[in-house]
Amino acid sequence: MANKDFLTVEQFNTYVRNIFNEEELLHNVPIVGEVGGCSVVGGHCYFTLKDKNAQLSVVCFDCKRTYVPKNGEQVLVTGRPDFYVKNGKLSLSAYRIELYGAGLLFQKLEELKQRLKDEGLFDAAHKKKVPLYPNNIAIITSAKGAAIQDIITTVYKYNTKQKLTVVDVRVQGEHAAREITKALTNADKLAFDVIIIARGGGSFEDLLPFNDEALARAVYAAHTPVISAVGHETDYSLCDFVADERAITPTAAAERVGYDIELLKDSVSGVNQQLFTFLKDKLDGERSRVINIITDIGYRWRQLLTQQNYQLDVLKGGIKLRIERKINKYEADAARLLNALDTLNPSKLLQKGYFRVTKLGSSVSGVAELQKDDIIDIYAYDGATRAIITDKAEHSL
Numbered sequence: 208m209a210n211k212d213f214l215t216v217e218q219f220n221t222y223v224r225n226i227f228n229e230e231e232l233l234h235n236v237p238i239v240g241e242v243g244g245c246s247v248v249g250g251h252c253y254f255t256l257k258d259k260n261a262q263l264s265v266v267c268f269d270c271k272r273t274y275v276p277k278n279g280e281q282v283l284v285t286g287r288p289d290f291y292v293k294n295g296k297l298s299l300s301a302y303r304i305e306l307y308g309a310g311l312l313f314q315k316l317e318e319l320k321q322r323l324k325d326e327g328l329f330d331a332a333h334k335k336k337v338p339l340y341p342n343n344i345a346i347i348t349s350a351k352g353a354a355i356q357d358i359i360t361t362v363y364k365y366n367t368k369q370k371l372t373v374v375d376v377r378v379q380g381e382h383a384a385r386e387i388t389k390a391l392t393n394a395d396k397l398a399f400d401v402i403i404i405a406r407g408g409g410s411f412e413d414l415l416p417f418n419d420e421a422l423a424r425a426v427y428a429a430h431t432p433v434i435s436a437v438g439h440e441t442d443y444s445l446c447d448f449v450a451d452e453r454a455i456t457p458t459a460a461a462e463r464v465g466y467d468i469e470l471l472k473d474s475v476s477g478v479n480q481q482l483f484t485f486l487k488d489k490l491d492g493e494r495s496r497v498i499n500i501i502t503d504i505g506y507r508w509r510q511l512l513t514q515q516n517y518q519l520d521v522l523k524g525g526i527k528l529r530i531e532r533k534i535n536k537y538e539a540d541a542a543r544l545l546n547a548l549d550t551l552n553p554s555k556l557l558q559k560g561y562f563r564v565t566k567l568g569s570s571v572s573g574v575a576e577l578q579k580d581d582i583i584d585i586y587a588y589d590g591a592t593r594a595i596i597t598d599k600a601e602h603s604l
Contacts, residue, residue: 217292224290237285238263238299239307242276252276256284256299264298274304283307313411316418320445323420328427334451337432340471341400341464343370345431347390348405350375354436354457358405361461366468372399377416378406384419391422395429401464402429404446405436405457417444426450436460562587574599 214222227233240256240263247253252270256263265284267273276282286301306314327333344362348355350373362369374394376386387404394402404426406417416422417437423445426433435450436457447453454460563586564571571577581596 220292220295224292227288227290234287237283239283242278242280242282245276245278265301266298267301276304281308319420329448335432337452338400340466343400344464345372345374345394345399345402347374347376349378354405354407357458358461361458362465368468379413383416384422388422388425391425395431399431401432403434403436403460408439414438414444417446423449434460574601
């Protein structure tokens with residue numbers, strides 16, 4: 208260089224590039240900054256890495272092998288400087304890009320959120336019903352924060368009968384998640400009607416304790432209904448997704464559990480009156496129904512009785528008829544027997560000129576029974592006589 212009066216632009220830029228190439232400490236340099244102007248062209252990623260005082264052009268060839276950042280994200284870029292001779296522009300040739308700081312935390316949080324969702328911790332079927340009128344309420348929050356003052360003021364505005372138990376914990380910082388989890392586990396054993404986990408708004412980092420996995424699992428495992436009231440309406444935490452109910456602010460949580468006791472009394476009185484009217488109408492209706500049933504039973508009983516009496520009369524008539532038929536038959540049979548007896552009456556035969564003959568007291572039915580000189584008795588209808596057999600003549604009939 209000392210032998211020349213000047214350098215060409217190309218010589219100078221080449222010299223500068225060689226300096227960068229020869230410096231080994233710059234071959235694997237990590238740089239943190241915010242991404243801006245990011246675009247992907249032909250599989251290569253181009254963006255500007257900046258902080259509040261400076262910026263640096265970055266190119267990542269074949270960017271699909273690493274993380275492709277989004278505008279506004281904070282990333283850690285590892286690469287080497289590249290001084291382009293043709294236009295004299297310095298850039299960083301990146302071969303690894305990673306989320307850094309809040310960006311990395313957000314990515315990990317999304318992964319944890321998906322894992323808990325897949326396990327069913329967010330399912331509506333597992334959520335417990337928060338009582339409509341709770342009286343014994345635990346509030347896990349900082350006793351020095353604005354959130355607790357808003358809750359107490361809102362609840363006690365119309366009802367000082369509700370019991371509020373404040374469990375003082377840190378709501379941000381390194382130990383906050385562990386304190387909140389422990390407080391929730393202890394409160395769950397004390398038969399509260401509902402537990403509120405609360406804090407006011409804050410940055411993403413401020414609300415990190417409420418994205419703690421152990422806290423999310425403790426909320427899911429709690430037997431007591433849990434309301435999550437963390438941050439503002441646009442702030443969402445894992446605690447919100449796992450809790451039985453989410454309130455958009457601590458004040459909204461207070462409005463959910465608090466109630467106007469005078470309005471409740473009026474409502475109960477109205478319900479009692481409605482219940483009395485309903486029961487009275489129901490009783491009157493049942494009384495009418497019973498009367499109708501009794502009347503119907505009486506009518507049916509009379510019908511049945513009339514029907515039974517008719518059937519009894521028919522039965523009696525049938526029995527009487529059968530008896531009369533039996534009697535008539537017996538009378539006819541008796542008449543026939545009497546007629547037969549009358550026909551066979553010996554006295555009748557004697558009146559017709561027949562005689563009855565006996566020998567030695569026994570009836571004689573034929574001449575063959577008589578011998579000569581037998582003494583016989585002869586009976587007629589008007590008397591009897593005795594005779595001696597002097598002769599007999601037999602012949603066949």
